[in-house]
Amino acid sequence: MTDPARGTTQRNGTTSPRYGNRPTMKDVAARAGVGLKTVSRVVNSEPGVTPDTERRVQEAITALGFRRNDSARILRKGRTASIGLVLEDLADPFYGPLSRAVEEVARDHGALLINGSSAEDPAREQELVLALCARRVDGLVVIPAGDDHRYLEPEISAGVATVFVDRPAGRIDCDAVLSDSFGGARDAVAHLIAHGHRRIGFIGDQPRIHTAIERLGGYRAAMNDAALPVDEAWMSLGATDPSRVLAAAETMLSGPEPVTALFAGNNRVTVTAVRVLAAQPGRAALVGFDDFELADLLSPGVTVVAQDAAQLGRTAATMLFRRLEGAGEEPRQVVLPTRLISRGSGEIRPAHWS
């Protein structure tokens, strides 16, 4: 036995398929009584094969249950027709539609999608990205967890098309598709101010994350535009697990001068905030970043700054394939607008996003 990783018995010259030892073009060729290359031609629908020969080959393929081994094909051709998507957590309702949109664009280009969750851990992000590069994916869509992506430089200059989404790349110059976090946050807080709120709290993601900082900036800008003071105690950045958010919200909502409104920095924070406020007697107002299902059916409805996750994914994937098709332009940054969907009580209820 020459290779213990393969089937139970070594090849013995017959063409019968064996468990774990799939038939190859060579087997098909032998069975059809033709040359190896002729099988390849039939499999790839290349011209120059007589109908009679083709029939014989097709019969052999069916009889043996042959299926082309794409690993070998990929090795030979140099393109894998697959792209990688690294995001934070596939289970998060924000990333599902994004992922699906990327997949749809990939499909239009005949590519498969390899998916990985970084769990917001920079080391795991890097590990995943490099594993994908070793697989020689043609391109990468990355929602970064870390803030230093110099490790990607050799890959990119070796031709791996790369687009960052939701957050820009750190310390390298690279394509990116972002939402207007700053503008969206400013709109959200301005909305609260317009409704008479003066003491407004912001609960956001960890300060390591770009969008968290941008949204905090938008919050500050809106308060500043309205000449309102900002108390340090009104701003809380950190993990988005329910316990942390709950604690932060309760602190802001208690004390001698509690906030009268909360601005939640992303969908997970918003959901926890909804729960906290539902349990409070004198309900504070709430605006959340990211829309979510049934937000309009809660009472009161939750006003949100909506970003179109699917559009983010679609745009990124489209940029990626354009780059793969050869355009060697400078890296671009695309910023998509957000949309304030007002659902405060007494206001009209617009249709749910999408």
Added chain:
Amino acid sequence: MTDPARGTTQRNGTTSPRYGNRPTMKDVAARAGVGLKTVSRVVNSEPGVTPDTERRVQEAITALGFRRNDSARILRKGRTASIGLVLEDLADPFYGPLSRAVEEVARDHGALLINGSSAEDPAREQELVLALCARRVDGLVVIPAGDDHRYLEPEISAGVATVFVDRPAGRIDCDAVLSDSFGGARDAVAHLIAHGHRRIGFIGDQPRIHTAIERLGGYRAAMNDAALPVDEAWMSLGATDPSRVLAAAETMLSGPEPVTALFAGNNRVTVTAVRVLAAQPGRAALVGFDDFELADLLSPGVTVVAQDAAQLGRTAATMLFRRLEGAGEEPRQVVLPTRLISRGSGEIRPAHWS
């Protein structure tokens, strides 16, 4: 030029990396002044290399930006360390956690996950599955759209470990992990009957889909157990897009003898039903199959039959890897229980699932 698919210029004997023409172990070996196999040994941390030699190789690897080509490795070793997951729609909140759970188990086994959405189209399911087989994934987790999977027979007997989830395979004998749709549905409807309802409507997925039939069966069983008559007009199976569900619900809720309660066959139906009922003056009761975020904060809270999507995925992936590790047992079918979470007004509100 021997191969136009590769870089802009043919290899010329130097070892410098070139755009689209990555360095190989051969290049590293030349630069480090060692043999090819020695580089392989260093890359794979195999024993039998002196520290000095190893250092020289490592330097060459770094200098050239070498990264092992896993396509070649896969071809040689016969295992891809990747599994495929074919589901209906990654954007559906039911599949996100499931997918994540599969990924997590795969990760524990050092495997990557290739993801594809069938869009509930049997042809697309087959196309995806076969594309994954051509990539020689080690295993497949399939949420089937079609009902005839004989096309998978050659693949399975060639060693592709396959587990079906949520719905059983059609016309082949194969591992499957299911939720107790029948029992869950019966519990749901029994719950409504216990609360005094006599005319109960069921809106479910297309009759082609196994779970839809099972849940309809559970509905019938519960009605039958209570000796209640069932009107044909109370049962509607079909696509789960909002317009169809809306029409079905409105028909059931109108007329001389409207239903007083609805049982929704899955999460998408439930969401639409919530909207319909919210717009109705005399609110009918609602129980839904599948739990959803914030179901408890709607008023009234929505009682659901919860299935643990993550647990489905985890179980399936675990079975898959066990099979890969060699156990050649008979195909097994695992049925996971569902859990009725009662949230009707006036009742206690248990914590949200998970």
Added chain:
DNA sequence: CCCGGATTTGACAACGTTGTCCAGAGGCTA
């Protein structure tokens, strides 16, 4: 009936890696 050109076919190398196996260097014992 034979020649020229077009068409069909197959032998062979290459893609980049890993498994096998052998050669050479170095150390130890007798």
Added chain:
DNA sequence: TAGCCTCTGGACAACGTTGTCAAATCCGGG
């Protein structure tokens, strides 16, 4: 110092496919 053993390193084939190129075959026209 011969003989043996261990350790390190490298040559080579193989994985299954596709691109190149040349050989074989066929056809019609002169």
